[in-house]
Amino acid sequence: MKVRQGLTSPVSKKDGQHSPGSEMDGLVNRSNSVVERQRALQADSRMVYQKLPRARLYMTAFMSLFAVGLAGVSYGTVKMAKASVHCRGRKTSIEGTSAALLPSTVLDPYVAGD
Numbered sequence: 001m002k003v004r005q006g007l008t009s010p011v012s013k014k015d016g017q018h019s020p021g022s023e024m025d026g027l028v029n030r031s032n033s034v035v036e037r038q039r040a041l042q043a044d045s046r047m048v049y050q051k052l053p054r055a056r057l058y059m060t061a062f063m064s065l066f067a068v069g070l071a072g073v074s075y076g077t078v079k080m081a082k083a084s085v086h087c088r089g090r091k092t093s094i095e096g097t098s099a100a101l102l103p104s105t106v107l108d109p110y111v112a113g114d
Contacts, residue, residue: 044051049059 040106049055
């Protein structure tokens with residue numbers, strides 16, 4: 001084997017691949033801990049979404065954003081419902097336009113639905 005310039009690990013002459021024992025050792029040569037982790041997670045009696053380490057943080061953030069969104073949608077729905085009740089007797093700017101240009105449902109949408 002020869003050492004190429006710029007690389008610190010030995011390179012084989014044939015295919016140019018790094019030999020085992022290079023800088024990837026920390027990622028490649030690790031013990032398999034899947035079985036231990038699986039046993040630990042399955043032995044826990046909590047719900048699946050509560051078992052992982054930062055589950056409480058994620059659930060708190062999600063539920064907070066969900067509550068703010070639900071409150072915003074509810075507020076907007078109530079505001080639209082109140083506005084439609086209050087606008088029935090009020091004159092709008094559409095009524096001043098020429099009736100020939102607009103269909104009758106635009107001029108008085110509440111009569112057309114009855």
